[in-house]
Amino acid sequence: MQTRTLGELTLPRIVLGTMAYGSNRSRAQQTDTIHAAIDAGMSAVDTAPLYHFGQTEELLGHALRGRDVQVLGKVGIRWDADARGEVMLRTQIAGRPIVARKDARPQAVRRDVEESLTRLGRERLDLCQLHHRDVHTPIAETMGELLRLRDEGKVGAIGASNLCPAGLREAKEALGDVPLSTHQLEYSLLAPHGRRDVDAAVSLGVGTLLYSPLHRGALVGGASSRARFDRRDPRRQRTPFLHANARRIDAALEHGVVPIASRTGHSVAQVVLAWLLHQPGVDALVVGASAPAHAEANAGAARLVLEADDLRRITWTFAGLALDPDAAPRRREILEAQARRVAGALLRRLGLR
Numbered sequence: 001m002q003t004r005t006l007g008e009l010t011l012p013r014i015v016l017g018t019m020a021y022g023s024n025r026s027r028a029q030q031t032d033t034i035h036a037a038i039d040a041g042m043s044a045v046d047t048a049p050l051y052h053f054g055q056t057e058e059l060l061g062h063a064l065r066g067r068d069v070q071v072l073g074k075v076g077i078r079w080d081a082d083a084r085g086e087v088m089l090r091t092q093i094a095g096r097p098i099v100a101r102k103d104a105r106p107q108a109v110r111r112d113v114e115e116s117l118t119r120l121g122r123e124r125l126d127l128c129q130l131h132h133r134d135v136h137t138p139i140a141e142t143m144g145e146l147l148r149l150r151d152e153g154k155v156g157a158i159g160a161s162n163l164c165p166a167g168l169r170e171a172k173e174a175l176g177d178v179p180l181s182t183h184q185l186e187y188s189l190l191a192p193h194g195r196r197d198v199d200a201a202v203s204l205g206v207g208t209l210l211y212s213p214l215h216r217g218a219l220v221g222g223a224s225s226r227a228r229f230d231r232r233d234p235r236r237q238r239t240p241f242l243h244a245n246a247r248r249i250d251a252a253l254e255h256g257v258v259p260i261a262s263r264t265g266h267s268v269a270q271v272v273l274a275w276l277l278h279q280p281g282v283d284a285l286v287v288g289a290s291a292p293a294h295a296e297a298n299a300g301a302a303r304l305v306l307e308a309d310d311l312r313r314i315t316w317t318f319a320g321l322a323l324d325p326d327a328a329p330r331r332r333e334i335l336e337a338q339a340r341r342v343a344g345a346l347l348r349r350l351g352l353r
């Protein structure tokens, strides 16, 4: 697979995202998917302590044993009793309440790295990214601790994620001569606002890693028929998966992407990933996959060369797409349609229509 050298590390253009792994369900399939991705050339995996509260890193610890793979980790979100800072997430595990906070104080960041290394069974994180900004801790203090961890050999390269352009500049300046190797950010056909963050990183000489490039599966085609989602799948409530929006996305894919996929013999997901890889300033994509075949297909997207006309067609199709955050979920839509039919029939019987 093609690679890019970004500051102090060299990454494949498609990195495996592991956010969905680590739950107790289908661990064997998750491990098979990780192995398929590595065999297909994704020689780097992106993870974080937050993913399944450490279980993803534990799964990776087993799955990566004996394999030559770079691990891109994160710091700055903690859920132990000592955690301080803005609440990021409240949930429950086995009836136990969990409150995860943005905590990037030096001592928190050090504990994050040390605990990750234990769970992963590794001596070093190849890339250590500040996951989110902690507004109560100056970025310079966080970066100072990451520099110390780098000097100790526990961290290879240093990166960041989800920073605004000003925050990115601060992080870079705090590192002095040591490069801020990467900025991980969201940019896709359905998250065009990320373009600003790509440009900001490029102007500072920082490499770009794009997360959720398939918009969590909304951009693979057939999103409108995704009633198949598990009831616990949080995507059911997200804007792109609300029925009216999913139908619009599928129509845009049908018009802008399917003809190119058919002509080149690739899948919709592969063309969507290739479109991103062709965008200026985009270095690598962090892509999730729930099955080995998906991982192999995603790796293949790095080889797909699109023509200028293809790129324009996709860009223009999605530029005109607007999603409605208040769109009715499918069930409500059906109930509303039923209610309209009943009301219409009643009005007709009463001679009012």
Ligand SMILES: NC(=O)c1ccc[n+]([C@@H]2O[C@H](COP(=O)([O-])OP(=O)(O)OC[C@H]3O[C@@H](n4cnc5c(N)ncnc54)[C@H](OP(=O)(O)O)[C@@H]3O)[C@@H](O)[C@H]2O)c1
Binding pocket: 016, 017, 018, 019, 020, 046, 047, 131, 161, 162, 184, 185, 210, 211, 212, 213, 214, 215, 216, 217, 218, 220, 269, 270, 286, 287, 288, 289, 290, 291, 293, 294, 295, 297, 298
């Ligand atoms: N830095 C951050 O704050 C941050 C935030 C979010 C994510 N991330 C990183 O980015 C990674 C990827 O993000 P993501 O999982 O949210 O979104 P994504 O990569 O856009 O979408 C992944 C989903 O797309 C579907 N998919 C993938 N390949 C496919 C293929 N070839 N054909 C058909 N469907 C395919 C699968 O859905 P099904 O499961 O329905 O099959 C998969 O779960 C995460 O794992 C994580 O490492 C980082």
